[in-house]
Amino acid sequence: MANMSPNKNPMPEQEPLVRNRNFAEVACGYSKETAIDEAQRCLNCKNKPCVSGCPVNVRIPEFISKVAEGDFEAAYDIISTTNALPAVCGRVCPQESQCEGKCVRGIKGESVGIGRLERFVADYHREHSDAKAVKQESNGHRVAIVGSGPSGLTCAGDLARMGYEVTVFEAFHKAGGVLVYGIPEFRLPKSIVQAEIDNLAAMGVNIVTNAVIGRAMSVDELFDEGYEAVFIGSGAGLPMFMHIPGENLLGVYSANEYLTRINLMKAYLPEYDTPIKRAKRVAVVGGGNVAMDAARCAKRMGADEVYIVYRRSMEELPARKEEVHHAQEEEIVFKLLNNPVAVLGDESGHVKGIECVKMELGEPDESGRRRPVEIKDSNFVLDVDAVIMAIGTSPNPLIKSTTEGLETNKKGCIVADETAATSREGVFAGGDAVTGAATVILAMGAGKTAAESIDKYIKSK
Numbered sequence: 001m002a003n004m005s006p007n008k009n010p011m012p013e014q015e016p017l018v019r020n021r022n023f024a025e026v027a028c029g030y031s032k033e034t035a036i037d038e039a040q041r042c043l044n045c046k047n048k049p050c051v052s053g054c055p056v057n058v059r060i061p062e063f064i065s066k067v068a069e070g071d072f073e074a075a076y077d078i079i080s081t082t083n084a085l086p087a088v089c090g091r092v093c094p095q096e097s098q099c100e101g102k103c104v105r106g107i108k109g110e111s112v113g114i115g116r117l118e119r120f121v122a123d124y125h126r127e128h129s130d131a132k133a134v135k136q137e138s139n140g141h142r143v144a145i146v147g148s149g150p151s152g153l154t155c156a157g158d159l160a161r162m163g164y165e166v167t168v169f170e171a172f173h174k175a176g177g178v179l180v181y182g183i184p185e186f187r188l189p190k191s192i193v194q195a196e197i198d199n200l201a202a203m204g205v206n207i208v209t210n211a212v213i214g215r216a217m218s219v220d221e222l223f224d225e226g227y228e229a230v231f232i233g234s235g236a237g238l239p240m241f242m243h244i245p246g247e248n249l250l251g252v253y254s255a256n257e258y259l260t261r262i263n264l265m266k267a268y269l270p271e272y273d274t275p276i277k278r279a280k281r282v283a284v285v286g287g288g289n290v291a292m293d294a295a296r297c298a299k300r301m302g303a304d305e306v307y308i309v310y311r312r313s314m315e316e317l318p319a320r321k322e323e324v325h326h327a328q329e330e331e332i333v334f335k336l337l338n339n340p341v342a343v344l345g346d347e348s349g350h351v352k353g354i355e356c357v358k359m360e361l362g363e364p365d366e367s368g369r370r371r372p373v374e375i376k377d378s379n380f381v382l383d384v385d386a387v388i389m390a391i392g393t394s395p396n397p398l399i400k401s402t403t404e405g406l407e408t409n410k411k412g413c414i415v416a417d418e419t420a421a422t423s424r425e426g427v428f429a430g431g432d433a434v435t436g437a438a439t440v441i442l443a444m445g446a447g448k449t450a451a452e453s454i455d456k457y458i459k460s461k
Helices: 032-039 060-069 072-080 086-092 116-130 150-161 192-202 217-226 255-263 289-300 321-329 400-403 441-457
Strands: 140-144 165-169 205-209 229-232 252-253 281-285 304-311 333-336 340-343 351-364 371-373 380-382 386-389 428-429
Touching: 032 060, 060 072, 060 116, 072 086, 072 116, 086 116, 086 192, 086 441, 116 192, 140 150, 150 165, 150 192, 150 229, 150 441, 192 205, 217 229, 229 441, 252 255, 255 289, 255 386, 281 289, 289 304, 289 321, 289 386, 289 428, 304 340, 351 386, 428 441
Parallel strands: 140 165, 140 229, 165 205, 229 428, 252 386, 281 304, 281 386, 304 333
Antiparallel strands: 340 351, 351 371, 351 380
């Protein structure tokens, strides 16, 4: 029987002032009963608008109908036909602007909790199923993947299902890319990422860590080693700075460095001797999801006051509404319509404050958002002892500089067409290495596209 409630079932969560001092997952997940009840809100629309909003084309109404019946393993099997990382997507995808944004239940109420149901199904399978992934019979062809982030893992998984011998080369000591170094434990537990990676390994995907392509081995050498195609999914890990005075002071971090020390190098655990400043008053510059992650981590690392410093208003803030809501609940202070002009230091070279200027919104710029304009003589100093710059990233130029014939644009991103093909024959690319910093699910969509294109390319040779 259909559940016609206009509201989705709420997600159980840790209390805000408890969770902002620990790294345990904020959202606790649906129970079986809640998942079934939520699934019964789905109208199983004939034209499936939700699927059109999913970059990896998850068969959403089909898996939800199985959840409604209580057949969770069948639901997992359906999701797995198109999505190699369902437990990840259920947690970090911006469903509100994708699948759930197109749900017809959202017209007169709240959309079906598609992401919450995907998470439930993936978690239920991991906790209750003994089924192991099966390695397909080899088709005799080899493909190299550069980067083990969401685009690389998705491409590797799809190719492995087709019978390709796939090797993933990861620069860090641990696979997962941004899923392990960028997204905090309280949003995406690393044990869940590892379980997804272990599943790919069971399918025959070979993962080589500590392998910096462009240094340890070039793209040309990968071809010399017998790989017939190469997919570059190396992400966008080069941090941007504002180029204002004081950015070289002790206590100024890029968000990438700060999050990597916490997430990958486990700075929040006492048994790890990871160098990091446990600041008491922290300013995070930026308004995206990475800024929210950095601010919420700083609070959990013991800061008494954490500020988000952003030059536009709340309406223009690019972070997901859910992340902003969680940050506000955790007592992160939003200093909006403010822009840093200098980081101030003490005599020993440590941060002692950040000078900002107040802003007002003018006419829209090329992005469609109203342009921030400085208010004359409005400068003030925010008393902080650490500053985290979270204003964006770009692709590392290493692969571009060591790969002849690989076209890039003025931002350093690899140029690839809609099939993920680059200017270099046999080389494909996708994810943040092509688009610049974007979402996990868009990177996964690019990985799926690349896998299809690589299969066609090799078969046509």
